[in-house]
Amino acid sequence: MAAALPRSCVEPGSDVGLPGFGSDGVRLRCQAGIGQYESRERVFVSQSEERQNLLEQRYGQANVPAGLIWNERIQGLLEHRSVRAFLPDPLPAGSLETMVAAAQSASTSSGLNQWSVVAVTDPQVKAKAAALTVSETFGIGSTFIEQAPAFLLWVADLSRSHSIATEAGTGTEVVDYLDSFLMASIDAAVAAQNAVVAAEALGLGVVYIGAARNKADEMAQLLELPPHSFVAFGMVVGSPDPAQPTQIRPRPPQALVLHHDRYSAQQSMDNVEAYEPVLRDFLESSGSTVRTWREMVAFSTSSMDYMDGRQNLRETLHSRGFQLR
Amino acid sequence: MAAALPRSCVEPGSDVGLPGFGSDGVRLRCQAGIGQYESRERVFVSQSEERQNLLEQRYGQANVPAGLIWNERIQGLLEHRSVRAFLPDPLPAGSLETMVAAAQSASTSSGLNQWSVVAVTDPQVKAKAAALTVSETFGIGSTFIEQAPAFLLWVADLSRSHSIATEAGTGTEVVDYLDSFLMASIDAAVAAQNAVVAAEALGLGVVYIGAARNKADEMAQLLELPPHSFVAFGMVVGSPDPAQPTQIRPRPPQALVLHHDRYSAQQSMDNVEAYEPVLRDFLESSGSTVRTWREMVAFSTSSMDYMDGRQNLRETLHSRGFQLR
Numbered sequence: 033m034a035a036a037l038p039r040s041c042v043e044p045g046s047d048v049g050l051p052g053f054g055s056d057g058v059r060l061r062c063q064a065g066i067g068q069y070e071s072r073e074r075v076f077v078s079q080s081e082e083r084q085n086l087l088e089q090r091y092g093q094a095n096v097p098a099g100l101i102w103n104e105r106i107q108g109l110l111e112h113r114s115v116r117a118f119l120p121d122p123l124p125a126g127s128l129e130t131m132v133a134a135a136q137s138a139s140t141s142s143g144l145n146q147w148s149v150v151a152v153t154d155p156q157v158k159a160k161a162a163a164l165t166v167s168e169t170f171g172i173g174s175t176f177i178e179q180a181p182a183f184l185l186w187v188a189d190l191s192r193s194h195s196i197a198t199e200a201g202t203g204t205e206v207v208d209y210l211d212s213f214l215m216a217s218i219d220a221a222v223a224a225q226n227a228v229v230a231a232e233a234l235g236l237g238v239v240y241i242g243a244a245r246n247k248a249d250e251m252a253q254l255l256e257l258p259p260h261s262f263v264a265f266g267m268v269v270g271s272p273d274p275a276q277p278t279q280i281r282p283r284p285p286q287a288l289v290l291h292h293d294r295y296s297a298q299q300s301m302d303n304v305e306a307y308e309p310v311l312r313d314f315l316e317s318s319g320s321t322v323r324t325w326r327e328m329v330a331f332s333t334s335s336m337d338y339m340d341g342r343q344n345l346r347e348t349l350h351s352r353g354f355q356l357r
Numbered sequence: 358m359a360a361a362l363p364r365s366c367v368e369p370g371s372d373v374g375l376p377g378f379g380s381d382g383v384r385l386r387c388q389a390g391i392g393q394y395e396s397r398e399r400v401f402v403s404q405s406e407e408r409q410n411l412l413e414q415r416y417g418q419a420n421v422p423a424g425l426i427w428n429e430r431i432q433g434l435l436e437h438r439s440v441r442a443f444l445p446d447p448l449p450a451g452s453l454e455t456m457v458a459a460a461q462s463a464s465t466s467s468g469l470n471q472w473s474v475v476a477v478t479d480p481q482v483k484a485k486a487a488a489l490t491v492s493e494t495f496g497i498g499s500t501f502i503e504q505a506p507a508f509l510l511w512v513a514d515l516s517r518s519h520s521i522a523t524e525a526g527t528g529t530e531v532v533d534y535l536d537s538f539l540m541a542s543i544d545a546a547v548a549a550q551n552a553v554v555a556a557e558a559l560g561l562g563v564v565y566i567g568a569a570r571n572k573a574d575e576m577a578q579l580l581e582l583p584p585h586s587f588v589a590f591g592m593v594v595g596s597p598d599p600a601q602p603t604q605i606r607p608r609p610p611q612a613l614v615l616h617h618d619r620y621s622a623q624q625s626m627d628n629v630e631a632y633e634p635v636l637r638d639f640l641e642s643s644g645s646t647v648r649t650w651r652e653m654v655a656f657s658t659s660s661m662d663y664m665d666g667r668q669n670l671r672e673t674l675h676s677r678g679f680q681l682r
Contacts, residue, residue, distance in 0.1 A: 090462060099451040100458055105430055105558035109459040109551055126424040132615050133425055134434040136608040137415060138550060139565045142657055143650075145609055148625065150616045157618045192613075192625060196651050197658035206658050210674070210681070211570060211667035214542055218590060221546035222565075225463060226434055229554055233430035240464045240547075245536060256619045265543060283461040284470055288517075290457050291475045293482045294581045300473065300517060325468075326521050332467055333522035333531050342536035346682060349535070356535070356681070357671060 086110055089280040092310030097286050108233060115237025116268075117276035118180035122153070123269065127234050128182065131269070134230035135223035147220035148187040149227075150255050150263075157254070158183050164251050165243040165266065169337040177241070180270035185244060185251070186224045188216035191258040194353075207260060208355040220264045231269050237278070241266035246341035248348040259353035279318050282310045284325075411435055414605040417635030422611050433558060440562025441593075442601035443505035447478070448594065452559050453507065456594070459555035460548035472545035473512040474552075475580050475588075482579070483508050489576050490568040490591065494662040502566070505595035510569060510576070511549045513541035516583040519678075532585060533680040545589045556594050562603070566591035571666035573673040584678035604643050607635045609650075 087096045090110055100106070128151055135149070152158045161183055162174035177183050190207050197204045206212055228238045244251060244266030251263045272278070288303035308324055315322045332338045349356060412421045415435055425431070453476055460474070477483045486508055487499035502508050515532050522529045531537055549565075556563045569576060569591030576588045597603070613628035633649055640647045657663045674681060 087458075090458065097454050097458060100455045101449070101451045101559055102455075103558060105433055106455060106459065106555055108430055109555055109558075110462045112462045112464070114464055124426070126426045128615075129422050129611060130425045130427075130431060132611050133412075133415070133422060134431065136611070136614065137435045137437045139437070139439055139553075140608075141565075141567050142653070142663075143606065144654060144657055145614065148614045148616060148620065150618070150620055152618050154618045187620070191622065192629075193654050193658045195622070195626060196629070197655045200651060200655040202655040202659035204658050206660065206664055209664065209668050210671040211664065214539075214570075214589070214670070215567060217539055218542060218546040218567075221543040222550045225547045225550035226554070228464075229551070230431055230434055233428060233434075234426055240466075242466050242540060242543075245539075255616075256621075258620065258622045261620075264539070281468065283465075286454060286457050286461070289461065289470065289473045290453075291473060291580075293475070293477050293479045295473065295475055295512070295583065295586075296581075297516065297520070297583045301520060304517075304521070326525060328467070329469060329518050330522045330525040330527040332469055333518045333529050334527035335531065338467075339531055339534065339536065343534050343682070345539070346535040357668070 083107070086280075090282060091285065092282050092307075092313065095285040095306055095310060109229065111280070112228070112232060113278045113280045114239040115270075115272045115278050116176045116239055117273040117278070118176060118237065118268070118270035119273050120179060120181065121271050122181045123236070124234070127231070127236060130234065131184075131227040131230045135227040138222045138226040140219050140223070141215045144193060144215075144219075146189055146193060146216040147223050148189040148261070149224075150185045150187065150257075152183045152185065152255075153181060160254055161185065161244075161251065161266070164247045164254065165241055167243065167340055168246070169340060176239075177266075177268050180268045182269050183241075184224075184227070184267040184269060185255060185263045186220045186265055186267060187255075187257060187261050188213065188220045188264040190216050190260040190354075194260045195258075207353075208357050210356045213349070213354050213356055217264045224265070224267060228267070235271070236269055237272035238267060238269050241268060242342075243340065245345055248342075248345055249351065252348070252352060257352075262349060262352055262354070279314065282307075282314050408432070411605075415607060416610065417607050417632075417638065420610040420631055420635060434554065436605070437553070437557060438603045438605045439564040440595075440597045440603050441501045441564055442598040442603070443501060443562065443593070443595035444598050445504060445506065446596050447506045448561070449559070452556070452561060455559065456552040456555045460552040463547045463551040465544050465548070466540045469518060469540075469544075471514050471518060471541040472548050473514040473586070474549075475510045475512065475582075477508045477510065477580075478506060485579055486510065486569075486576065486591070489572045489579065490566055492568065492665055493571070494665060501564075502591075502593050505593045507594050508566075509549075509552070509592040509594060510580060510588045511545045511590055511592060512580075512582060512586050513538065513545045513589040515541050515585040515679075519585045520583075532678075533682050535681045538674070538679050538681055542589050549590070549592060553592070560596070561594055562597035563592060563594050566593060567667075568665065570670055573667075573670055574676065577673070577677060582677075587674060587677055587679070604639065607632075607639050 083102055152161050159178055162177035166174045194204050194207050231238045242265050244263050284307040285303045288300050311325050477486050484503055487502035491499045519529050519532050553563045567590050569588050609632040610628045613625050636650050
């Protein structure tokens with residue numbers, strides 16, 4: 033029976049002292065010290081350990097935030113890790129459409145639906161798209177894209193709005209502004225993240241590919257995108273290869289990103305040091321090259337090798353009809 | 358016992374003919390015609406109706422996609438609706454930190470964590486921030502922001518990277534490119550959408566506020582943002598007012614946004630007509646002004662009233678250190 037208990041019920045005496053929400057949306061509060069709940073308590077201890085373990089992977093032992101509320105859906109979000117090793121199995125029937133339904137269910141600015149997604153599963157097109165993401169400098173990148181069954185290219189898409197307004201004869205001036213470019217890009221990202229959550233809820237693995245912008249012009253041509261649209265980012269999806277499991281990459285302390293009422297640069301920067309040992313432990317245990325976070329950030333901020341073609345984005349966008357006024 | 362059954366189990370004979378996934382991640386396949394499952398089948402019929410009802414709200418009866426995979430987490434995503442009427446209750450303790458943990462668990466480009474969030478709960482700051490989102494032209498917008506307990510301003514934040522690289526003496530050239538601005542904005546959006554999913558999993562309601570960019574310069578000053586950062590969008594969060602329930606706003610057919618291997622503008626535009634009656638039914642039943650989607654899109658694409666200050670975004674960004682090269 034234990035497996036049927038709601039996983040979201042908060043155990044008494046933990047540092048998570050708030051009522052959770054049952055998986056059916058009903059508030060639950062667990063009772064301590066009552067005989068009939070003994071079996072529940074045993075389950076909760078194990079869940080508490082699982083939760084603590086997950087939070088330590090996410091933040092490092094010293095930086096775990098206190099007082100989080102927990103349920104199955106929250107746990108699903110916190111379990112995210114980017115997958116870069118896939119089985120060649122095709123996507124399960126219905127999973128792409130389920131991801132798109134989730135993506136469409138996300139908010140969209142002013143109901144305009146200014147995004148699209150091109151799901152590339154044809155091996156030849158996928159190989160070409162993957163090749164466009166390969167790092168010019170480092171020569172890495174495309175193998176796992178070719179292995180995976182699907183490469184989704186998420187499009188910030190003002191082309192429909194432009195077409196509709198042109199047909200209506202109302203003018204298209206708004207499309208020419210930087211804000212419209214940003215709005216479509218944000219809407220594509222919000223939609224895509226819902227697709228990630230859906231994919232992971234189906235047991236699939238996902239990784240974003242920002243390098244889909246490295247050769248933005250060629251990528252748009254390959255996918256035959258219309259003017260006023262471009263690939264904002266890619267996303268590989270498939271069944272994770274169980275032989276190559278992925279670790280959760282830890283994040284900085286919450287206080288590095290979370291501010292109250294006003295931004296505090298001091299508070300943010302004060303938390304960099306607390307992140308360094310957590311990141312170092314992760315890099316060491318995952319066999320990666322050990323660098324400090326400061327070193328990684330400084331490299332990304334100063335190196336044209338890091339940009340890897342993305343310095344041409346503005347030029348590509350101009351040629352595709354974005355004026356970015 | 359019925360309530361403890363996994364909601365993700367797919368009933369036999371439905372149009373969703375695939376195995377679902379249990380809430381514990383284990384595949385389940387339900388057995389039909391076996392006496393001991395009778396009570397399960399009864400539950401599944403009702404769940405099937407609930408699912409069909411939800412999909413019809415999302416897509417309209419004629420445009421429901423076939424063959425979706427279903428489980429509790431998928432349902433949670435598809436149940437999203439933007440909430441614009443809140444109880445004044447403060448956020449439950451731990452809910453903001455849970456949203457931030459979910460946001461941080463999302464992918465972040467190159468591990469750079471180039472986003473921040475300012476959680477405004479101080480009534481005076483909140484009133485000022487709300488006032489900056491009011492439509493100049495239409496005079497609407499801020500009341501429910503003031504009513505809600507929290508207004509989160511999501512920041513595309515290159516300031517930390519700039520500071521770290523400056524301290525390291527490595528140069529900051531990459532920050533000057535349009536791609537860096539886009540990368541930080543996408544990362545903020547991806548993080549924010551995970552926060553939305555978390556908030557809704559906790560029973561809270563949320564709405565994005567793109568109008569937080571209407572007076573981008575004043576908003577940055579109010580929140581004391583450092584150079585190389587700006588508010589990409591806002592988000593109101595709180596307990597939905599049960600006296601003012603919100604309907605799910607329907608979306609266009611999947612074929613309007615989903616393309617296979619190559620983009621087809623023809624296919625996309627062919628699906629506009631199928632959306633119009635669905636949107637009309639929604640607008641009528643929710644007491645909104647009835648306009649066609651084409652009219653809404655053409656208005657948004659041609660009207661400087663719609664831009665409402667966001668046409669100044671580029672100028673504001675320049676003054677804040679973004680060169681957008």
